[in-house]
Structure formats: C-alpha cells, structure tokens
Amino acid sequence: MAQRRPTITDVARAAGVSKGAVSFALNGRPGVAEETRQRILAVAKELGWTPSHRARALSTSRAFAVGLVLARPPELLGADPFFPAFIAGVERVLAERNQALVLQVVTSQRAEEDGYRRLAADGRVDGVFLLDLRIADPRIALLEELRLPAVTLGRPDVASPFPAVLVDDRPGIAAAVRHLVELGHRHVAHVAGPEHFLHGSARRDAWEDALRDAGLPPGPCVPSDFSAAGGARATQHLLDLTDPPTAIIYANDVMAMAGMAVARERGLDVPGQLSVTGFDDTELAAHISPALTSVRTDPSGWGGVAARTLLDLIDGTGGPDVEMPPAQLVVRASTAAPPPTPHQAP
C-alpha cells in the first residue's frame, strides 16, 4: 500500500515519547535528555522522516523563502545577463540554508507593486530583494508598510530602514573615462540607462565627474533603455551630431555592441575612428570583433551577499550595509587612440 510520509506523531509513537519531545529533540532544543534525543533521532532517521515544510510554515508563521520581483520589459529580460547571474548567486546561499526563492516577473511598474503586495499578503516569503533602485523609489515605503524585510542592491536616495549591498559602478566608469583620456580622447560621449534608475544616473554622474576631473567638458549624453535597439538609436543620434564624439561609453554591453554595429554600418572603424566601452563584461564581450573593452561586474557575487544579508536580517541577526569591491575595467580591442584628424570634416 502507498506509504504516507511519516509525521512526528509517527516518530513519537515509535520512540515511545510525546510529539513535543520529538519536536524538541529534532530542533536541538534543551530540555530533553541526551540519550532520549539520540533515540528519537535514530527512530526519525529509520522511519525516513522529513519535516513538513507546510506545517512548520503554518505554526511558525514563516515561509522559509525569499522573493524577487523583477520588473523589466520582456524584450530586455533575455538580453540582460545581470538577472540570471544574480539569481544564481542567490541560490547558492539559499540552498545552504534550505530556503527557496520565489520569483515574480512583471512588466509594468504598477504590476511590480502588486507583486510585492501579493507576496506579502500570501505570506509566501519572509523577505525580498529590491533591485533596480529608482530615484525616490516608492517601493521602499511600500515594503515598510507591508512590513516585509528587504535588502536593497545599492544605496537608496531616500531614507531606508533596510540594509544595502553597496555596489559602486562609478570607479569602473571613471576608469573607462581615464583610459580613454589617456589614449588621447577629448570628446567622450555617454549612452546612459533609463534616467529614473539610480544606477543609471550614478554611471552618468561618474562619467561626467571623471571628465571634469580630467579637465574636459562633458560630451553629449543620450539616455537610453539598455536594449540593443535603444543603443543603436542612441549611437545614430550621437554620430549624426555635427561634432560627433571620438569615444562612447555605454551603460551596458548590449548597447555597446549594437553601437559598434551602427558605427561599422556607417563605415566607421572601431576602434580606429571610434572607441567604444561597455559595462557588465558579458561573456560575449570578449568574443566579438573587436573585443569589447568593458567594466567587469560580479552580479553572482552580489546575489550571494544579498541573500546572506537578507537571511540574516530575517533571522534578526541583521548587520549593517555591505560594501562590494568596485567594478574593474577590462581593456580590450574596442578602444584605441582617436584619429589624428577627426573623422568628420576637418
């Protein structure tokens, strides 16, 4: 006959003790004699007992899971290497602690807040990750209201009660600017991410600051959307300028690759006539031609740290913000000295 999985009641009966004693023994709590504890553990193992996650969840009011709500337009989801890598890092930690990851993918901002509300209302998760911080991000207040513990990736620009995993894109961008300036570029443009993203504007600021530090005026900056199509459009725009840049710093690799293609289609040599840098250092970056100079980030590492921070917060052993090592520039073949005479009319 089909075997029902054993419960602690079965274990208790087999070990000749009460349910409560079994619970105490299995949880390593004091108040049960060592010998009895061993006997109970042995019986439990022999019966093949496994805890019922559902029962535990009900009686302890915990979900033993954390949530991630991802709000990105569908066409970007596939192109963005960040998200899978981040999740992989998260999973590594969650698996150790026997927690699960509940994922929600939504497309609009409105749906995103509903996503958090649903996770909270259903009690599906004990905490959540907050990614893609926005300027004056309303989700902080929402999560506070929902009493849902959270960890933010990056430092919010509003008061936040949540620990943050601090990732600083700025040194990477600054290094890219310095690299280009050292090569002789004076006219460095930027294709940015969406303006309402905090990391987008941080990269933009870093670019501007680094140029200023080099004694150069900021070149043109075009906000875009991290997509290939957006990167291509932005590049067209920049190259159509009467005084086009000799180098473009893109806020991600995908836009940079699309930008390189636009340049080529216009007969511009990269890096001979136009230098290009990306951001993320995706696997493909090293394998296109010319290989893309990019800023290496570590989303998987961030995911691991974010997960650990969140679980600690949930356990009440929450610590302060965690600072991650700054992103590093990886120089490849898409950057070189600018042409002696600009490629536009002299």
Next chain:
Amino acid sequence: MAQRRPTITDVARAAGVSKGAVSFALNGRPGVAEETRQRILAVAKELGWTPSHRARALSTSRAFAVGLVLARPPELLGADPFFPAFIAGVERVLAERNQALVLQVVTSQRAEEDGYRRLAADGRVDGVFLLDLRIADPRIALLEELRLPAVTLGRPDVASPFPAVLVDDRPGIAAAVRHLVELGHRHVAHVAGPEHFLHGSARRDAWEDALRDAGLPPGPCVPSDFSAAGGARATQHLLDLTDPPTAIIYANDVMAMAGMAVARERGLDVPGQLSVTGFDDTELAAHISPALTSVRTDPSGWGGVAARTLLDLIDGTGGPDVEMPPAQLVVRASTAAPPPTPHQAP
C-alpha cells in the same frame, strides 16, 4: 495597536456564523444560502480578510506553486536568453491563477536531481517544468518516483507519463539549410549544442536531413556548449579544416556571433566569404553587423503554454501534448551567396 490580520474565525464571529460556513461561502461551495453567502462575503471584505496561504497549504496538502530547476553552468546563464523569457511567459499565467514560481538554480547534474528531491520532499511545489531534455533523461523516472507532476518542454525519447509542450526546432534549421542551399552553398557546417541534449541532437539531425534532402553530403559538425567561447573554438576548428565550409549553422545566436567575430579576425568577410546563421533570434541578433540571420523561437510563448499545461495537470484536468508552431527563419545580412572561388586555395 498592531492589527493582526483577520482570520476566517474573525469573519465568522463578525458574521454570526461558524468557521465552516465562512469557508464554504468563500469557496463558492453549495450548502450555504445565497443571502448568507453575500453577508459573509461583505463582512470578509469589510474586515480586509485575505486567505492564509500557509494554512490553506497545510490543510489541502497543496503548495500553490510550481517549480523550475535550472541546471546550467554559471557562465552560460547570463548569455542564454531562453531562460528569462521562458520564465516571463510562465509568470504571466501563474499570476492569473495566483500561483507562485519557485526557482532553483544549480550547476551540476547531480545537484539538479537533488533540487527536484528537495522541492518534492519539502512539498514546496505541486509540479515542475522539465527543460533541456537529455538523451535517456533520468529525470523522468525520478519525477515519477517522487510523484511530482511535470510538463516537459519537448518530447522525451523515453516513455514519459507527463504531458509535453512540443517545440520543433527542426523546421527552423531545415529552413536555414534550404536558404543557404538556394544561395548556392554546397558546404554547410554545423556548430551544435552539447550532444546529450535532446534539442541539440534534434537540431543536428535536422541539419543533416535537410542537407541530404538537398542532395548534399553533411558537412562537418562540431559539438559545442552554447557559450561564446565554445562557439569561437568550434569556428576556429572549422576554418582550420583543409576544406572549410562556406556556411555555418550555429545552434544558438551567441555561438554564431562569436563565430562571426572569429571569421572577421581571420580576415574573412561575412557574408561575402562565409555565411552564418544563428538560432534563437535574440534581440541583439538584429543589431550586430552584419545583422544575423537566425531562427526565431518563442520561449515566452512556450512558457505560458507549459505553465497552463502544468496547472491543468495538477488540477487533474490535464490534457494531451500541446504542439507549438514551428520556429521560423529570419533572413538578415549574415547570409549571402558563397564566393565564386572558395576562399581557401583554389
């Protein structure tokens, strides 16, 4: 004072009925007068009652969630557009039915089976998706043993009790071969995915069959791993042959892009001297130079159908396999007639 969220007991008391009546009313079950039902619903709404997912899960022995175990090497996770798009499609359906998606990312095959075991043991999910089918896939038997309902993406090559969402890569590959043959190619190589993947070998077979149908011998086939680095290596190998192909069909876009870069670095013009096709039609494919001829797939659509199929299966209203429309070739600029005289020594 902090408000505890209302339970059905609160609703029952407020409505002057019993717990059971409330439960029946809220679930739309017969046996409660319409007038009473309305009153109960009104009270529940007024009190802001929401069902406790945890309590429901315990008493009904259901998780109201489905699982996805993803076994991919970390470096591939970011590059592969399939996975996020598939998940997005899944989510769209799950959200409608108030189900959650529990994700597990693992790196080794061993860990993958453990992943399913854990999901089953914890009762975290009511069913799972089975992706990346392998030859003689052991996971089918595992899931059967675990009594975990599943839906496979593709038809397994072993007896399977599970419904399948049938995606056929073959017409897309066949179309690519025909397209190249019509352009005049006689020497069409293939850079395949890992051999133990069912879809990898299906694409390979389709390539071979299509060539045979065209009266051509199969060109060289190099198994690879879907990564940019792997695609580059495979391409080097093919171009090093004494009789290199004039066209290469890659099993995904990433390898195709890396392959194009290798060709360029060797001074070969694409498509002038080498035609290249990809598979997936990633967003970037249309925005590199030359734009990549690729086979468009619909992972998001598959995800939606797979989710619906799985939920129906769990509800016991499971139907038969679902056939998805075949993948379509999208012709762009990376394919052209072969050089009149092969690019190697005449």
Next chain:
DNA sequence: AGCATCTCCCAAACCGGTTTAGCGGCCGAT
C-alpha cells in the same frame, strides 16, 4: 525529614484554514 529546585517529559493548545458528521427545521408526500 522537609522543602525548594531542577531535569525531563507529557498533554494540550495553537497556527488558519478545509472537510466531515450530524442536527434542527421546513418541505412535500402519504
């Protein structure tokens, strides 16, 4: 010996739903 204290365990309540058994009242049929 008497009493407080401590150790180890048990019984029962509890988490918040679902589900079953059964009961009183009203109906029509006999």
Next chain:
DNA sequence: ATCGGCCGCTAAACCGGTTTGGGAGATGCT
C-alpha cells in the same frame, strides 16, 4: 398526523508541526 428527505448550518476533527503549562521524580540543601 407522521414520516422521509433536503436545506442550511454548526461543531469538531484534521493537516503536521511548535510552544506553553505543569507534573512526576530525582537531587540538593538545611
């Protein structure tokens, strides 16, 4: 007038854990 049956509802058991209150017996202290 009585009986059977259905309707509408209640009470209680149940899912499988955790947690609390307390009791029995051993030990320590005076």
